[in-house]
Amino acid sequence: MTLQVTRSNHLIDLTTGHPDPDLLPVDLFRSLSLERQNLAYGQQAGSDLFRQTLSEWLTEDYGQPVNADELLVTNGASNALDMICSLLSQPGATVLVEDPCYFIALKLFKARGFNVVALPMDNEGIELQALEQAIEQYNPAFIYTIPCFHNPTGITQPHRRRQALVKLAAEKQCVLVADEVYQSLYFDQKPPAPLASYDRNAPVLSIGSFSKILAPGMRLGWIQGSGELLHRLTNSALLFSGGGLAPVTSALVGALLARGEFQSNLTHLRQTYAARSEALYDGLVSTFGDQIQLKKPDGGYFLWVSFVDGRDVASKRDQARALGVNYLPGNLCSASGQFRSSMRLCFAWYPQPQLITACDRLGLVFS
Ligand SMILES: Cc1ncc(COP(=O)(O)O)c(C=O)c1O
Structure with missing residues (x-):
């Protein structure tokens, strides 16, 4: 596993289910x-x-x-x-x-x-x-x-x-x-x-x-x-x-x-992730409209997106990476190998501007 505080300049990797390194509260630990x-x-x-x-x-x-x-x-x-x-x-x-x-x-x-x-x-x-x-x-x-x-x-x-x-x-x-x-x-x-x-x-x-x-x-x-x-x-x-x-x-x-201090930091995390989840949700809806099914997150780290026409999301991953965006294909989350037309996207690792750019890139991959 690569060190989890480095992010590529070229690839917006929405597979990564980690907290944004900038949200790790290092100052809290100093005292x-x-x-x-x-x-x-x-x-x-x-x-x-x-x-x-x-x-x-x-x-x-x-x-x-x-x-x-x-x-x-x-x-x-x-x-x-x-x-x-x-x-x-x-x-x-x-x-x-x-x-x-x-x-x-x-x-x-x-x-x-x-x-x-x-x-x-x-x-x-x-x-x-x-x-x-x-x-x-x-x-x-x-x-x-x-x-x-x-x-x-x-x-x-x-x-x-x-x-x-x-x-x-x-x-x-x-x-x-x-x-x-x-x-x-x-x-x-x-x-x-x-x-x-x-x-x-x-x-x-x-x-x-x-x-x-x-x-x-x-x-x-x-x-x-x-x-x-x-x-x-x-x-x-x-x-x-x-x-x-x-x-x-x-x-x-x-x-x-x-x-x-933990509780105050958690309140900040909840607010930050709520805003990010909303940015990703809105970006996906405006990019794909009724081509996709998704639920607005109430918490957590992930958005699950399914293409209603059943297209194979899993096979497009290399093309997506070449266009600077990555996602976790649904079949990798399945013990039965199903969900090839779904993907898991994490909204915790990046701030809103990158999430919005990721939606534009996903639009190019699946247009
Ligand atoms: C459902 C679930 N369980 C466990 C973990 C890992 O937790 P920990 O870092 O405490 O081992 C994760 C991390 O992504 C997770 O999503």
Whole structure:
């Protein structure tokens, strides 16, 4: 991977799902310092002080109580997913995913030896009838879902769908892993609470991360859950041997949370990304009109665009790059290879002028 603070002068790369380097709040970190205890092996679930501070912010942000003892500190969401895979993998095990899905999660599951089965989505998320049938058919190790500002489609599961999904997981005793890294990146309305808050007795784990709401270089995230699953993760050999993860970074981020500086920065990010998403949305609508289908983002990082005539977007990528623009073809986000006439565009990595130029270039590619 190239260093993630450099952008090409020639190519506007809307595949890149990272924060704009200019929005990484390096000044916030200058005045922070560490205590001796931050340099020691930490508590297995992560620093008690940090989990308390994190739980207070999450309670406020979610509008639902989150207790410190429901949280396990990780090195970001990818690390959390990998720990869950490590806990639940068995020879021949299946994971059920949404189609389309976060493409790197698909890679991770395959690398961990899982059989990956893609299930259809409607405009409220994963289709429950298909999910129920697949649970019967495959007896999966877990279901992987992105309930909020879905990567790549931007869909947010409404409250009723979430209730029904968690109820199904509880009834079938099937582990439900919710990747909720965009939960706090809402532009206007707060989304419904993360899935782990719906039923403390259901086998649900919600994953959060500071990558998109502060800085990915912190490699800091968490798993929210209760009961047996969280207990098994916390008592894994990895944490028994190494102590809790991220004692240094969690101390730094904990200080920013306690001072309210993290929260002010997040408000700024929400406003900035809202304006960018609007610029990209408006640019696409004015370039393509009714040739495309797309939904105005309510949060997150991505816009999902589908050509209504079913044209093959995937095969135009080289031509697009030659014209100075890049996108993620939908089929690369699909475990079933579908969605060749769709593309995922990230609006977080560039400011408005580049997003508008990108729309002009996409217009040339697909005219
Ligand atoms: C849905 C989803 N999960 C996880 C990640 C990675 O998160 P982290 O940087 O915390 O590992 C991303 C980043 O693009 C993402 O979109």
